[in-house]
Amino acid sequence: MSTLRPALSSTLALLGSTTLLVSMTAQADALEQQRQDLQHFQVIAHRGASGYAPEHTWYAYDKALAMGADYLELDIHMSADGRLVAIHDTTLERTTDGQGLVKEHSLDELKALDAGSWFNAAHPEYADDAYAGAKLLTLDDVIDRYGQDVRYYIETKSPKDYPELQDALVSRLEAEGLVQSGSVVIQSFSQASLQEVHKLNPDIPLIQLLWYSPGEDGDTLEEWTGVTPSPANITDADFQAIADYADGVGPNYLYEGEPVIDARFIEQAHANDLLVHVYTINDKDRMRRLLDWGADGLFTNFPDRLKEVRAEAE
Numbered sequence: 001m002s003t004l005r006p007a008l009s010s011t012l013a014l015l016g017s018t019t020l021l022v023s024m025t026a027q028a029d030a031l032e033q034q035r036q037d038l039q040h041f042q043v044i045a046h047r048g049a050s051g052y053a054p055e056h057t058w059y060a061y062d063k064a065l066a067m068g069a070d071y072l073e074l075d076i077h078m079s080a081d082g083r084l085v086a087i088h089d090t091t092l093e094r095t096t097d098g099q100g101l102v103k104e105h106s107l108d109e110l111k112a113l114d115a116g117s118w119f120n121a122a123h124p125e126y127a128d129d130a131y132a133g134a135k136l137l138t139l140d141d142v143i144d145r146y147g148q149d150v151r152y153y154i155e156t157k158s159p160k161d162y163p164e165l166q167d168a169l170v171s172r173l174e175a176e177g178l179v180q181s182g183s184v185v186i187q188s189f190s191q192a193s194l195q196e197v198h199k200l201n202p203d204i205p206l207i208q209l210l211w212y213s214p215g216e217d218g219d220t221l222e223e224w225t226g227v228t229p230s231p232a233n234i235t236d237a238d239f240q241a242i243a244d245y246a247d248g249v250g251p252n253y254l255y256e257g258e259p260v261i262d263a264r265f266i267e268q269a270h271a272n273d274l275l276v277h278v279y280t281i282n283d284k285d286r287m288r289r290l291l292d293w294g295a296d297g298l299f300t301n302f303p304d305r306l307k308e309v310r311a312e313a314e
């Protein structure tokens with residue numbers, strides 16, 4: 001009897017550490033697989049298949065997945081009671097029958113809103129009676145439905161309004177095993193938000209969003225938050241500063257129909273080990289051009305169109 005117990009406990013200890021080792025290896029493999037997949041052109045469903053159904057609803061997400069999107073893009077705000085809610089605007093007027101700031105409404109109040117009827121009015125060509133009464137969704141709702149079978153491309157929206165957003169988001173994703181399973185990318189226009197996420201969990205792939213538009217002189221392009229100078233004046237050092245915390249950049253392609261980036265921008269980003277995911281491209285000719293220029297992925301409201309364009313190029 002006495003000799004058995006030490007033997008048993010060391011066997012159990014060995015078993016325990018082996019199991020841990022196996023799961024850590026599996027996690028490392030999943031993260032590595034995600035990074036390898038990101039080297040291939042990605043179809044990112046912008047707010048879901050938001051060209052065909054009300055953005056950030058089950059209809060838009062289910063359609064995007066049925067169309068074979070690689071990532072579901074989610075914009076995240078926080079409710080007054082601290083829940084992570086998928087909605088683009090800081091206010092409710094455009095995509096619900098509500099009014100005012102998202103952050104001034106409790107989840108119960110947000111859940112009582114109709115987040116679908118507006119779409120039928122705005123897009124009669126894709127209208128569907130089923131959309132009326134569609135609900136706003138929390139990140140938890142989305143994770144409960146799709147789990148680790150789907151990849152999520154999550155934007156921290158207006159982090160200045162939600163100082164606790166980064167911590168709440170990363171803890172939620174870790175708790176659901178979504179970081180370790182290689183199922184999430186986090187994106188933001190806010191450099192500070194991404195740098196905080198990087199500190200919280202350096203395993204999460206990060207994309208620095210960029211918005212280029214004409215500055216006060218009406219000519220020179222400026223980046224909204226000053227992360228970079230104009231595309232024409234970007235240096236390797238500017239890109240390297242982003243590469244310190246992020247895996248890629250997410251620039252707009254057009255400003256009022258005029259291109260603001262070109263093939264040289266993508267080449268230079270690549271030369272500095274940065275992926276380039278361009279937003280928001282719904283036109284097939286533009287999809288083909290950006291694919292030709294070497295973009296690593298595009299945000300689109302029409303994932304089916306982008307899948308077809310990608311298939312043409314394969």
Ligand code: G3P
Nearest residue numbers: 046075155187250279299
């Ligand atoms: O997140 C990428 C792109 O969607 C950024 O613009 O305003 O659509 O969130 P926005």
Ligand code: CA
Nearest residue numbers: 073074075155
């Ligand atoms: Ca977004």
